[in-house]
Amino acid sequence: MKIWVNGGLSEAEDARVSVLDHGLTVGDGVFETVKVAAGRPFALTRHLDRLTRSARGLGLPDPDLDEVRRAIGAVVAANPAELARLRITYTGGVSPLGSDRGEDGPGLVVALGGTSRRPDSTAVITVPWTRNERGALAGLKTTSYAENVVALARARERGASEALFANTVGQLCEGTGSNVFVVLDGEIHTPPVASGCLAGITRALAVEWTGAVESDLPFDVLERADEIFLTSTLRDVQAVHRADGRELPDAPGPVTAKAMRTFDERSGDDLDP
DSSP states (O other): OEEEETTEEEEGGGOOOOTTBHHHHSOOEEEEEEEEETTEESSHHHHHHHHHHHHHHHTOOOOOHHHHHHHHHHHHHHSOOSEEEEEEEEEOOBOOSSSSOOSSOOEEEEEEEEOOOOOSEEEEEEEEEEEOTTSTTTTOOBSOOHHHHHHHHHHHHTTOSEEEEEETTSBEEEESSOEEEEEETTEEEEOOGGGTOOOOHHHHHHHHHHOOEEOOOBGGGGGTOSEEEEEETTTEEEEEEEETTEEOTTOSOHHHHHHHHHHHHHHHHOSOO
């Protein structure tokens, strides 16, 4: 594997960032995960736009998107794979120990690893921790991901692939790395960005392509929804067949199945929607 680190490609075993990089010491960084199929990134423009929004939200300089695109092209060419996860990480760069940033400028790492298509359905759990919809990082895709690591580890322990959070006012919010949709009386609903959830790229496309409604939803909607599904870069649209102890044995249900087909068709027609 070859990885782009701060200006050029390196073999994985030689790829290095400073131990004083602010992304490592205090989580001062942002990132994007992009699906790459047969060497072609999907929805790259939307991902780079969000990378810039997240950087601005942290007060980082705008990333040089021409450089990011060069890095992506080099990494994809150097690491051929049928289906892959491309990770773009943009950090505060080398800085003093503590929360103040240094003067060396930001860091950029682009890496790619092969992956496999997800199953059509999965299990999820709910967790007692909440998203802070009014926090400084709300809606930003940052490298401060430890909360997600803890929640996802609990999900794995319970035979699930995702953990779902409420926000501080008890509304359904999001997963550790996904957005959540529910079907109520044949209509698709998903929490609004104001709930504190990430403005997912796949989420936005699913809303646009399926006519889903953004709604404030109580957390216990998961106990009565007719269907539940997740969206993310590598899940695309994925049905939920178990939420905590509740089984949804017919997953994917008819509405979810249609959403899955629609997403596959529309994303296949346009690689940069």
